[in-house]
Amino acid sequence: MYRFDAGTAGAAGLAAVAALTSMYSTPAMSAPLDVVKPTAKQATASTSEQPSSKAGDVQYELWPDASRRLLFLASLDEDHDGEGALRPSESAIASAVLFVRQLPYYASDPVVGVDGDGNAVVEFHDVDELGQVIFRGDDGVEAFYSREGLQPVSFEGKINDQDFAAKFVKTFGIRFFV
Amino acid sequence: MWKLVRAENAIETMVATVRFQEPLSSVVTKRILRELERVTFDANLNNRQALQGIQFNVQNNVTAAMTPVALNGSLFQKTSLVRINNQVVNQLVQQLEFQPIHLVYTTWMYKSWKQERETIATLFSKALTAAVQVSAIGGVRLEYVDRFLFQVEGDGKFSAEGLLNKNSGYISPQIFDAPDLFHSHTGRFDEVQENFRRLTQVNVDAQDLVAPPHLAGHRSIGVTTAVDDQYYTSGREFDSDVAPQEILSTFDRLHDEAIDLFKNVVDKNFAAHNGLPFDV
Numbered sequence: 509m510y511r512f513d514a515g516t517a518g519a520a521g522l523a524a525v526a527a528l529t530s531m532y533s534t535p536a537m538s539a540p541l542d543v544v545k546p547t548a549k550q551a552t553a554s555t556s557e558q559p560s561s562k563a564g565d566v567q568y569e570l571w572p573d574a575s576r577r578l579l580f581l582a583s584l585d586e587d588h589d590g591e592g593a594l595r596p597s598e599s600a601i602a603s604a605v606l607f608v609r610q611l612p613y614y615a616s617d618p619v620v621g622v623d624g625d626g627n628a629v630v631e632f633h634d635v636d637e638l639g640q641v642i643f644r645g646d647d648g649v650e651a652f653y654s655r656e657g658l659q660p661v662s663f664e665g666k667i668n669d670q671d672f673a674a675k676f677v678k679t680f681g682i683r684f685f686v
Numbered sequence: 687m688w689k690l691v692r693a694e695n696a697i698e699t700m701v702a703t704v705r706f707q708e709p710l711s712s713v714v715t716k717r718i719l720r721e722l723e724r725v726t727f728d729a730n731l732n733n734r735q736a737l738q739g740i741q742f743n744v745q746n747n748v749t750a751a752m753t754p755v756a757l758n759g760s761l762f763q764k765t766s767l768v769r770i771n772n773q774v775v776n777q778l779v780q781q782l783e784f785q786p787i788h789l790v791y792t793t794w795m796y797k798s799w800k801q802e803r804e805t806i807a808t809l810f811s812k813a814l815t816a817a818v819q820v821s822a823i824g825g826v827r828l829e830y831v832d833r834f835l836f837q838v839e840g841d842g843k844f845s846a847e848g849l850l851n852k853n854s855g856y857i858s859p860q861i862f863d864a865p866d867l868f869h870s871h872t873g874r875f876d877e878v879q880e881n882f883r884r885l886t887q888v889n890v891d892a893q894d895l896v897a898p899p900h901l902a903g904h905r906s907i908g909v910t911t912a913v914d915d916q917y918y919t920s921g922r923e924f925d926s927d928v929a930p931q932e933i934l935s936t937f938d939r940l941h942d943e944a945i946d947l948f949k950n951v952v953d954k955n956f957a958a959h960n961g962l963p964f965d966v
């Protein structure tokens with residue numbers, strides 16, 4: 509089961525979130541019990557519409573809420589869902605954060621979460637398509653893509669696997685780590 | 687004496703353009719960019735660039751500054767290693783440009799229309815299918831630039847005679863006895879209807895080339911022939927199922943028109959001796 513809601517976090521988790529948040533220089537988070545929007549659409553509509561109009565501008569992030577959300581989820585403890593979920597893997601979360609931060613402006617708005625095995629999950633929803641990328645703690649990555657009128661596709665590999673990256677761009681229409 | 691700019695043919699570039707009647711929304715633009723990532727990867731146009739322009743800031747009729755600006759568009763490019771004068775250089779050979787107002791394919795390695803139309807079909811189809819669902823098509827244009835290099839012989843006199851057709855109605859007669867460089871540009875609309883007209887353009891430019899490096903210093907004549915179907919009042923609507931095929935058929939017609947134009951402006955004997963199209 510994937511976790512896309514805010515849930516609860518212990519004091520140790522909160523400290524970890526604060527440390528991670530500071531490390532990535534993102535603004536201070538709201539209280540952990542606040543609902544964090546799963547998509548960044550509202551908060552970042554102006555930035556994700558198109559790139560900066562100034563050439564040479566470095567645009568660090570188009571969906572900051574999504575990566576902030578992942579960093580928050582890194583603080584969850586074991587059994588955070590009450591059903592025996594594993595603690596989210598730090599390396600899986602780190603990979604997912606890097607992935608979200610390098611997404612081009614024409615990607616669909618990412619929805620992020622963690623699953624019961626401690627993996628980080630990034631999903632893309634468009635009118636007639638669903639894409640899902642699962643980052644595992646061992647640098648493994650799984651992808652699933654479904655689109656109306658086409659056979660669903662799933663494949664897996666390693667984060668630095670060129671074959672996986674080639675399949676990914678041909679399937680999702682965005683590059684897997686530029 | 688004149689020679690072709692390339693061993694295979696005289697075509698320096700071919701540009702195929704589909705214009706949208708209205709700028710596409712950001713949602714459709716993003717969807718099309720994802721489609722283009724898919725198709726350009728398979729076609730090896732996997733060097734992606736953000737589109738940039740230059741903004742001139744003019745105050746009191748004085749150009750104060752030139753500022754680079756990012757445009758809302760992307761280039762997908764293919765480069766290829768080519769041997770030029772015993773040097774191997776990485777040269778841009780194909781490019782797809784997408785902006786919310788148009789889709790443009792350019793090739794610098796034209797081999798045959800059959801190959802190019804296949805490439806256009808591959809690169810354009812999915813984008814057009816998505817675009818025509820939200821916008822009419824404003825125009826379809828096919829443009830060729832043929833280039834000929836002058837090689838000094840005999841008295842070394844530079845002249846378009848023997849290369850271009852003196853009797854072509856598309857070329858100004860004053861260029862044939864011009865003492866130095868010249869331009870002859872012309873264009874007109876034909877087949878004018880309520881929502882359609884066809885622009886035909888022939889631009890002849892005699893130039894001393896400064897680029898690319900291996901051609902710098904050459905005196906040359908570039909002949910631009912373009913045929914442009916314009917659906918100029920409200921655009922032409924296409925059913926998304928048939929849009930790619932119909933637009934490809936339009937390109938076929940424009941290609942035939944462009945060949946007729948080329949035959950009209952290039953000297954028949956020169957064409958026959960250099961393997962270029964000509965009417966017997």
